[in-house]
Amino acid sequence: xxxxxxxRTSRKLSGVNNFVVKFANVNGSGSxxxxxxxxxxxxxxxxxxxxxxxxxxxxxxxxxxxEVRVNxxxxxxxxxxxxxxxxxxxxxxxxxxxxxxPDGYVIYDSSKPLTPLRKDLNFLPIPLKEICxxxxxxxxxxxxxxxxxxxxxxxxxxxxxFEILTSMISQQFRGKEKLILPNVHALELGYQxxxxxxxxxxxxxxxxxxxxxxxxxxxxxxxxxxxxxxGGATVASWYPLTPSTSAVDAYGKFCxxxxxxxxxxxxxxxxxxxxxxxxxxxxxxxxxxxxxRAFTASSGPGxxxxxxxxxxxxxxxxxxxxxxxxxxxxxTGMPTRTQQGDLLTCxxxxxxxxxxxxxxxxxxxxxxxFAAASFDIADRLQTPVVVMSDLELGMNDHxxxxxxxxxxxxxxxxKVLNAEELEKIDSFGRxxxxxxxxxxxxxxxxxxxxxxxxxxxxxxxxxxAAYTEDGDVYAELMDRLARKxxxxxxxxxxPEIRSDGNRRGMIYFGTTAGAxxxxxxxxxxxxxxxxxxxxxxxxxxxxxxxxxxxxxLVYVIEQNRDAQMKSLLKIECNTNDEKMxxxxxxxxxxxxxxxxxxxxxxxLSEMSNLASx
Amino acid sequence: xxxxTKPKFHHPQLxxxxxxxxxxxxxxxxxxxxxxxxxxxxxAAIIHAVHDMSLAPHKIAKVSGIGCSSKIPSxxxxxxxxxxxVHGRMPxxxxxxNLANRELYYLGIxxxxxxxxxxxxxxxxIVRRRINMLYIVANNGTYGLTKGQLSATAxxxxxxxxxxxxxxxxxxxxxxxxxxxxxxxxxxxxGDKDQLVPLIQAGLSHRGxxxxxxxxxxxxxxxxxxxxxxxxxxxxNNVILSEIDFVPMRKEIRTKYSAGKExxxxxxxxxVIHLHKTSASYDPHDRENALHHVNEYKKQGKIATGLLYxxxxxxxxxxxxxxxxxxxxxxxxxDLCPGGEVLQDINETFM
Numbered sequence: 001x002x003x004x005x006x007x008r009t010s011r012k013l014s015g016v017n018n019f020v021v022k023f024a025n026v027n028g029s030g031s032x033x034x035x036x037x038x039x040x041x042x043x044x045x046x047x048x049x050x051x052x053x054x055x056x057x058x059x060x061x062x063x064x065x066x067e068v069r070v071n072x073x074x075x076x077x078x079x080x081x082x083x084x085x086x087x088x089x090x091x092x093x094x095x096x097x098x099x100x101x102p103d104g105y106v107i108y109d110s111s112k113p114l115t116p117l118r119k120d121l122n123f124l125p126i127p128l129k130e131i132c133x134x135x136x137x138x139x140x141x142x143x144x145x146x147x148x149x150x151x152x153x154x155x156x157x158x159x160x161x162f163e164i165l166t167s168m169i170s171q172q173f174r175g176k177e178k179l180i181l182p183n184v185h186a187l188e189l190g191y192q193x194x195x196x197x198x199x200x201x202x203x204x205x206x207x208x209x210x211x212x213x214x215x216x217x218x219x220x221x222x223x224x225x226x227x228x229x230x231g232g233a234t235v236a237s238w239y240p241l242t243p244s245t246s247a248v249d250a251y252g253k254f255c256x257x258x259x260x261x262x263x264x265x266x267x268x269x270x271x272x273x274x275x276x277x278x279x280x281x282x283x284x285x286x287x288x289x290x291x292x293r294a295f296t297a298s299s300g301p302g303x304x305x306x307x308x309x310x311x312x313x314x315x316x317x318x319x320x321x322x323x324x325x326x327x328x329x330x331x332t333g334m335p336t337r338t339q340q341g342d343l344l345t346c347x348x349x350x351x352x353x354x355x356x357x358x359x360x361x362x363x364x365x366x367x368x369x370f371a372a373a374s375f376d377i378a379d380r381l382q383t384p385v386v387v388m389s390d391l392e393l394g395m396n397d398h399x400x401x402x403x404x405x406x407x408x409x410x411x412x413x414x415k416v417l418n419a420e421e422l423e424k425i426d427s428f429g430r431x432x433x434x435x436x437x438x439x440x441x442x443x444x445x446x447x448x449x450x451x452x453x454x455x456x457x458x459x460x461x462x463x464x465a466a467y468t469e470d471g472d473v474y475a476e477l478m479d480r481l482a483r484k485x486x487x488x489x490x491x492x493x494x495p496e497i498r499s500d501g502n503r504r505g506m507i508y509f510g511t512t513a514g515a516x517x518x519x520x521x522x523x524x525x526x527x528x529x530x531x532x533x534x535x536x537x538x539x540x541x542x543x544x545x546x547x548x549x550x551x552x553l554v555y556v557i558e559q560n561r562d563a564q565m566k567s568l569l570k571i572e573c574n575t576n577d578e579k580m581x582x583x584x585x586x587x588x589x590x591x592x593x594x595x596x597x598x599x600x601x602x603x604l605s606e607m608s609n610l611a612s613x
Numbered sequence: 614x615x616x617x618t619k620p621k622f623h624h625p626q627l628x629x630x631x632x633x634x635x636x637x638x639x640x641x642x643x644x645x646x647x648x649x650x651x652x653x654x655x656x657a658a659i660i661h662a663v664h665d666m667s668l669a670p671h672k673i674a675k676v677s678g679i680g681c682s683s684k685i686p687s688x689x690x691x692x693x694x695x696x697x698x699v700h701g702r703m704p705x706x707x708x709x710x711n712l713a714n715r716e717l718y719y720l721g722i723x724x725x726x727x728x729x730x731x732x733x734x735x736x737x738x739i740v741r742r743r744i745n746m747l748y749i750v751a752n753n754g755t756y757g758l759t760k761g762q763l764s765a766t767a768x769x770x771x772x773x774x775x776x777x778x779x780x781x782x783x784x785x786x787x788x789x790x791x792x793x794x795x796x797x798x799x800x801x802x803x804g805d806k807d808q809l810v811p812l813i814q815a816g817l818s819h820r821g822x823x824x825x826x827x828x829x830x831x832x833x834x835x836x837x838x839x840x841x842x843x844x845x846x847x848x849x850n851n852v853i854l855s856e857i858d859f860v861p862m863r864k865e866i867r868t869k870y871s872a873g874k875e876x877x878x879x880x881x882x883x884x885v886i887h888l889h890k891t892s893a894s895y896d897p898h899d900r901e902n903a904l905h906h907v908n909e910y911k912k913q914g915k916i917a918t919g920l921l922y923x924x925x926x927x928x929x930x931x932x933x934x935x936x937x938x939x940x941x942x943x944x945x946x947x948d949l950c951p952g953g954e955v956l957q958d959i960n961e962t963f964m
Binding site: 215266269270278290292407443 | 642669670671672674676686687691692693694695696697698699702704705706707708709710711712713714716717734735737738742934935936937938940941942943944945946948949950951952953955956957959960963964
């Protein structure tokens, strides 16, 4: 069998452990698990990868893409430009081919002829359909295994350890052994076809590394579900909504393994699929009021529905945790695309003077840690805590350090008086500021036969929890709540600061973090040195306003149109906002280092033009 | 307003229950409702019922939504915790509270606006979820706090004080509750304490979702002769389908009832309901039969009251969810946190 060389052999992209592979598929065709297999096999070789799933709000038949960036420097943000395209969706193939970098590679299904659309690419035709038609009898397998065949071919092209792939298949189908053999066969078919017909490996390839050794590859929603188990949540209530659904699914999955009482086989958790998001948060608030740790998870449209209840929990001081896995708004927006667009709506959710604690995780490890901590924070502050993740973090796998738990750690249930403690005090006032920190003491229903009962209400109340329309008493209550909020930062994760005493800085948060080491290095190579601060919670620590004060120019980098974080900083930090410049991105895919770098360079050059004009 | 505290002194010979409490120990703050409001009779019936059952007040949690009805938990059981939440959303608060601590009695108070309009969805779903609680609707066919608009339970043709006539068919909460699978459904009248008190007692003792629709006239806005929710119409058209006596679990049963129209129903906690049917064809254990009777009387402009339907065997949410016996709010890190070693194993599955 003679080797068919690819169309052009003179110029080829090269790069070891540094390229982007993009898969263009049809959703519902079984490509997701094959593509995952590919990304994870590279990770298992110790090489840093960052996969991004770009999928439609649909079950079957629409285009879906999966991008895998491989980068030995650990730059895990999205990178524009594709080095190798797996083009198996006829609907989008013309546009997909446009996204490939000059001299890049295109694997396509040659069962049907394709007129090469660009002369500057290296085409790698594989008759995926024909191979599967010949080798498999079952119609479902003929479709499904086309995906596995191209993964096999990629192993040859990129020199991925074939043993790793087969062991992953064995793991995946443990208990369903009948499926192992045909899957491995499909891998071998692709692998062999590539070896027989092309020069393998390609100049872009994988080399085993130690960079990702000891790390885990996990999605943020899985980490949130696990964090809720570790943080002691017993009541989860939710209404299905992409991209938050998998957080509650993960909680349920882990609970079924780890929250079954060994003696009785009964459950130490409960999950209620509510009729809507209003009920979802209502159930969590009812449970929080009664002393259980409770949460709900949702996204933009659901969070909008929860506003009234969030105001009640703020005003009546009931702990509750809401995970907002943000997606593109407004309204239904782009349900399966990512955005950081709910900052202001969550910071000030509900009518009247309200404000809420926000946490901004940027890795699965932080999703786990913040999820577990959010229950302590909500109990300590007796208020809602909103964990602001997004689709990018929640639904994509990310490399991070392994999760950790200190077994000496105790839950902080906050200021709760039990029967014994109630016995010792003369009178109990639910909203009395006994300690001067704005945080009152509470009791659980049923605590004591004669002491500690009170009436929780969303209407104005005095320190004894009685209804009042006395304006001064109301104002006192609002002032105490403001005091409580002002002291809240000490219970929240601190900002992460990297400072070399530069005049300029960058503030960012959440999933923008993936791109930032690369942004920093790219700019530094051009002599542009910037300090960085990553916000991890709201209300802000004083370090945040100090950082702004100490720099002449601060870029606030965020993924929304209206510079919501900048607005929040302006409101809270009482600073000269002219020196805060926004770097914005809101096209539904996570921002990239290229985006941020070019926006900063553009801004710097505009400023120097202005200065010299 | 409900911030007016009520004096606690009482006659030295006021009867004490088994816990040593008098009725005064079950009261709340002074009512702020209009004089003659049916809702105050409901508060009185609740106090009477709970005291006579010798339930410890702190073992009851009161939950409500918004409206005149939802204010009344202030007026009884001030040794119980209470939660006056947001309009139409009491069912979700009750659901969460019940999940957090299965050992308390949950008493939900709502109104016809709160339940049949803004909260209709939550009402339907709490019935479906079989929360172990007693859910009372103080039903006056009108929005009192906003001054007399018609509510969704106002019957077709019913007129308010301002002369506004209901042009739509009403939502009958009793039929709806039976249809959706509530396992205890009753209807009563705030003016009939003899009927209401044992019904409340039985509803509290019932394991599962108990619902009582109480016609409770609004003396200010909806008590005209042309209102189907007024005192006059309710007295004239009340058809008592069943009368019950309630015997708490601790009491010895003394009375013997005649066979035929009498039924003895033993509840999950050992309490007993003695039910006297006024119609031989009526069967309170048969959903279709109960619905049929309710609807037949409705066609005649009559209001069927009493314990209308009961299924004392139905499981509640905790059984369905297979939760541990110990209340969730008493579980700590030792019970709930899998620990560092397990986490290391989990990490490995993501490597």
